[in-house]
Amino acid sequence: MYKILTINPGSTSTKVALFEDNNMIASENLEHKAEQLKKYDDLIDQTEFRKKAVINFINKNGIEINDLHAIAARGGILPPLKSGTYRVNNEMVHYLKYDAEVEHASNLAAIIGFEMAKNNIPVFITDPVSVDEFIDEARISGNANLERYSHLHALNMKMVARRAADEIGKNYYDSNFIIVHLGGGISIGAQKKGRIIDVNNANDEGPFSPERSGELPMGDVAKIAFSGKYTYKELKKRYVGNGGLVAYLGTNDLRKAFEKSKKDERAKLVIEAMAYQISKEIGAMATVLKGEIDAIVITGGLANSERFVSMIKERISKLGLIMVYPGSYEMEALCQGALRVLNNFEKPLTWNKEVK
Ligand SMILES: Nc1ncnc2c1ncn2[C@@H]1O[C@H](COP(=O)(O)OP(=O)(O)OP(=O)(O)O)[C@@H](O)[C@H]1O
Numbered sequence: 001m002y003k004i005l006t007i008n009p010g011s012t013s014t015k016v017a018l019f020e021d022n023n024m025i026a027s028e029n030l031e032h033k034a035e036q037l038k039k040y041d042d043l044i045d046q047t048e049f050r051k052k053a054v055i056n057f058i059n060k061n062g063i064e065i066n067d068l069h070a071i072a073a074r075g076g077i078l079p080p081l082k083s084g085t086y087r088v089n090n091e092m093v094h095y096l097k098y099d100a101e102v103e104h105a106s107n108l109a110a111i112i113g114f115e116m117a118k119n120n121i122p123v124f125i126t127d128p129v130s131v132d133e134f135i136d137e138a139r140i141s142g143n144a145n146l147e148r149y150s151h152l153h154a155l156n157m158k159m160v161a162r163r164a165a166d167e168i169g170k171n172y173y174d175s176n177f178i179i180v181h182l183g184g185g186i187s188i189g190a191q192k193k194g195r196i197i198d199v200n201n202a203n204d205e206g207p208f209s210p211e212r213s214g215e216l217p218m219g220d221v222a223k224i225a226f227s228g229k230y231t232y233k234e235l236k237k238r239y240v241g242n243g244g245l246v247a248y249l250g251t252n253d254l255r256k257a258f259e260k261s262k263k264d265e266r267a268k269l270v271i272e273a274m275a276y277q278i279s280k281e282i283g284a285m286a287t288v289l290k291g292e293i294d295a296i297v298i299t300g301g302l303a304n305s306e307r308f309v310s311m312i313k314e315r316i317s318k319l320g321l322i323m324v325y326p327g328s329y330e331m332e333a334l335c336q337g338a339l340r341v342l343n344n345f346e347k348p349l350t351w352n353k354e355v356k
């Protein structure tokens with residue numbers, strides 16, 4: 001039996017869990033108060049503080065680091081790379097600490113795990129945010145200087161795709177899915193025989209989400225960018241973090257948005273528009289798969305709302321079988337990624353800066 005610790009840092013908390021093989025024996029969302037975090041100028045400076053919280057969690061559950069067989073950490077924003085489970089090494093930790101181009105809380109996970117493990121046990125990451133399995137035509141943006149790139153909720157998306165394949169009795173690598181992750185951010189991908197060959201970049205493209213603007217009219221964004229009203233950081237925050245439902249309705253919580261819509265026609269319209277944009281992106285991915293779709297797999301926090309899912313179903317039901325996995329299975333996905341390697345079902349991938 002393998003004992004595995006999973007670590008998944010978010011902007012204001014670090015999710016942790018302990019597993020014995022596939023069984024989660026303890027889990028906690030370690031919340032970090034704003035006044036604790038504001039002491040640190042840069043995200044990377046939070047490493048020690050979060051690491052202590054993670055060690056405290058395992059100790060509280062009667063476990064020492066040396067009792068673990070592996071640590072499974074959320075993969076950060078590395079340069080584009082193929083999906084799978086990677087063994088964390090010095091080079092990856094160095095990149096995440098000093099060279100990462102995009103600041104994202106998940107960048108801390110491998111660093112924390114590696115420092116805890118001190119080379120005594122393996123540390124793995126699985127299906128990081130920057131998994132890139134695009135076909136060539138998906139990279140072309142329409143502007144010769146700009147390439148489209150793949151930033152998505154790969155970990156949860158691939159996990160639910162594996163479940164869906166099991167449920168329909170098909171091999172994961174023989175199945176085609178449209179995978180729809182509906183969280184604070186939204187990723188809608190076309191997965192062909194195990195590879196996500198196209199997806200809206202969850203920060204910049206596709207439908208608006210509870211916190212993000214999604215794709216916007218480009219000319220108007222350029223005007224706003226040069227209006228002198230905003231710094232680059234402020235502008236980014238307007239579109240990623242304070243966009244979408246937050247911008248229209250002042251909340252990122254769909255439940256509150258529905259509550260508001262009881263008396264507010266505008267709120268009703270905005271929710272309907274989010275379902276409309278999501279459905280439109282699903283339609284686009286159906287064309288990427290040339291209509292050969294085993295199932296449309298819907299997941300993420302918004303999928304907890306039957307009402308919202310039925311607004312989408314109404315528009316997409318003619319496209320094929322719809323399967324719904326509400327919530328997010330990131331901790332299970334991290335554990336299973338590590339187990340596939342520990343049980344020799346998969347070889348761990350080796351990371352260096354040039355790996356693709
Ligand atoms: N029971 C529910 N009914 C309606 N909406 C819900 C329900 N549970 C969660 N949500 C909504 O799901 C959204 C959050 O989803 P989720 O928890 O997957 O996001 P996250 O983990 O913060 O972000 P991301 O998935 O982008 O990493 C919020 O808008 C929240 O209001």
Ligand SMILES: CCCC(=O)O
Pocket residue numbers: 129151152153185202203
């Ligand atoms: C960019 C996709 C992943 C995330 O939003 O956390």
